[in-house]
Amino acid sequence: MTAASASLRSVAIRCEAVTKHYGSGETRIAALRGVDLAIDEGCMTMLVGPSGCGKTTLISILSGILSQSSGELSVFGTDPSRLPDGDRAEWRAATVGFVFQQFNLLPTLTAAENAAVPLLIRGTPWPDAVEIACGHLSELGMAERCGSLPRELSGGQQQRIAIARALVHDPRLLVCDEPTSALDHETGERVIDVLRAAALRSGRAVIVVTHDQRILRHADTILRMDDGRIIVEPVSDAIPPAHGA
């Protein structure tokens, strides 16, 4: 992205000197040691770094699931940590779609019902919510499995239910923790296409935590983390050239 085109975009998310520690005293762990970042609207950002460097902690703070220990945060103009608990839950339900690493599906609901949960919470009538959820599952290659229970599905299929559930209410911020970890290459590419389509609109942002080198080339920005801090690199510097290039 050129400096000129970057300047035309609005900033979706800004962090200044954000820290997070867990525990206290002898067991205190500094998970984030001062994170500064700005994420533009309409972009797909990928977050990479070694295990334990703070990726899940950071995206949990951006999503209002955890609160930072110190530092400034703005997510579409709101710092979720400053909202009272009830308002924060409401803000999160309206603003954020989060794909958890462990999927967190409800075992007694079908694929479509699981994916429909964010709409059901908002009061969308059951049949409408399930129909919309089926549409998202179909885009992810799951049209035939809308009526299946999670236990009848593979890990990759369960992962796509979790992704459909995060997309279903068209959140402004979509956050995915390793969304292609259980997927074969072709399905992973399909999922990334769907996530990209969700990102490439004004007033939207998608953040993907990934170890999957194959999908990094789809990023607009790659944020590299190490030991609780972040380094921003232009995409062209971060991706090794393809073989034979």
Ligand SMILES: Nc1ncnc2c1ncn2[C@@H]1O[C@H](COP(=O)(O)OP(=O)(O)O)[C@@H](O)[C@H]1O
């Ligand atoms: N709930 C928690 N309680 C205590 N320490 C935690 C907790 N969650 C994460 N940590 C620690 O914080 C650091 C960052 O963890 P995490 O954000 O999960 O990293 P990543 O997602 O990059 O693997 C690690 O040292 C981890 O052990």
Ligand SMILES: [Mg+2]
């Ligand atoms: Mg993690």
